[in-house]
Amino acid sequence: MTPLLTATGLAIGHGGKVLIRGIDLSLDRGSVLCLLGPNGAGKTTLFRTLLGLIPPVHGRIALGGEPLSRLSRLQVAARLAHVPQALATPFAFTALDIVLMGAAARLGPFARPGRVEAERAMAALDRLGIADLAGAEVTRLSGGQRQLVLIARALAQEAAAMVMDEPTASLDFANRRQVGHAIRRLADAGTGIILSSHDPDHAAAIADRALLLNRSGLLASGTVAETMTAGNLSRLYGIPVRREQGDDGRLRFY
Numbered sequence: 186m187t188p189l190l191t192a193t194g195l196a197i198g199h200g201g202k203v204l205i206r207g208i209d210l211s212l213d214r215g216s217v218l219c220l221l222g223p224n225g226a227g228k229t230t231l232f233r234t235l236l237g238l239i240p241p242v243h244g245r246i247a248l249g250g251e252p253l254s255r256l257s258r259l260q261v262a263a264r265l266a267h268v269p270q271a272l273a274t275p276f277a278f279t280a281l282d283i284v285l286m287g288a289a290a291r292l293g294p295f296a297r298p299g300r301v302e303a304e305r306a307m308a309a310l311d312r313l314g315i316a317d318l319a320g321a322e323v324t325r326l327s328g329g330q331r332q333l334v335l336i337a338r339a340l341a342q343e344a345a346a347m348v349m350d351e352p353t354a355s356l357d358f359a360n361r362r363q364v365g366h367a368i369r370r371l372a373d374a375g376t377g378i379i380l381s382s383h384d385p386d387h388a389a390a391i392a393d394r395a396l397l398l399n400r401s402g403l404l405a406s407g408t409v410a411e412t413m414t415a416g417n418l419s420r421l422y423g424i425p426v427r428r429e430q431g432d433d434g435r436l437r438f439y
């Protein structure tokens with residue numbers, strides 16, 4: 186089956202200056218790929234490049250087998266949805282308003298969302314278990330609830346793949362777990378998800394594959410078990426890291 190997203194021989198950076206070169210990645214249906222790396226390694230730059238917001242310095246990106254450079258903004262939106270780190274709006278939109286923006290993302294700029302989009306938005310809220318929050322003002326929701334609304338917005342876009350930049354960064358332990366479960370359930374139902382995290386335990390709990398990036402470039406790429414070794418994480422963060430596997434099979438890092 187054609188991967189949802191591929192990058193081949195990719196070099197990323199700003200203003201033509203290379204930050205990281207030699208990135209090859211592939212995202213399949215039902216898979217969670219986690220980017221790990223220290224602050225400033227280039228995770229957000231990679232995401233922005235994959236979304237077509239900044240041009241690659243070299244290399245090729247394809248969405249569903251089609252070169253990204255040949256796709257219109259609407260065609261990209263139909264293939265790849267973006268979940269930002271946090272909902273940055275001071276306005277009292279309801280959760281349904283926010284999710285409708287995703288449902289309408291595939292309409293032209295002058296089309297108004299109608300009944301079909303409203304139903305799609307409600308279905309997305311329902312799949313994330315927050316249909317009861319549809320009428321709630323987002324400024325009054327908890328950080329975890331707001332993050333679920335953002336994921337519902339991406340889901341309503343009906344793209345096969347999603348990019349999530351540190352989706353659990355500002356969340357407490359319980360909210361992080363709730364959002365993590367929601368992400369895993371979406372992947373198990375077929376969505377391909379590429380996300381970044383600063384928490385190796387959480388990444389190992391929800392991801393199938395990992396990509397380790399530091400300021401010198403791409404350190405490792407492959408399954409969580411083979412890439413998230415104590416040696417690789419020690420090199421990645423520049424501190425000694427130990428890895429243990431619990432009786433439940435979960436990897437934990439100290």
Ligand SMILES: Nc1ncnc2c1ncn2[C@@H]1O[C@H](COP(=O)(O)OP(=O)(O)OP(=O)(O)O)[C@@H](O)[C@H]1O
Pocket residue numbers: 199204222223224225226227228229230231
């Ligand atoms: N618009 C820009 N123009 C020039 N350099 C930039 C720009 N945005 C980011 N950078 C630089 O690119 C490098 C990578 O930044 P990026 O935000 O991609 O890292 P990151 O891995 O997402 O970091 P963090 O974990 O802190 O979010 C940094 O050195 C940053 O200063």
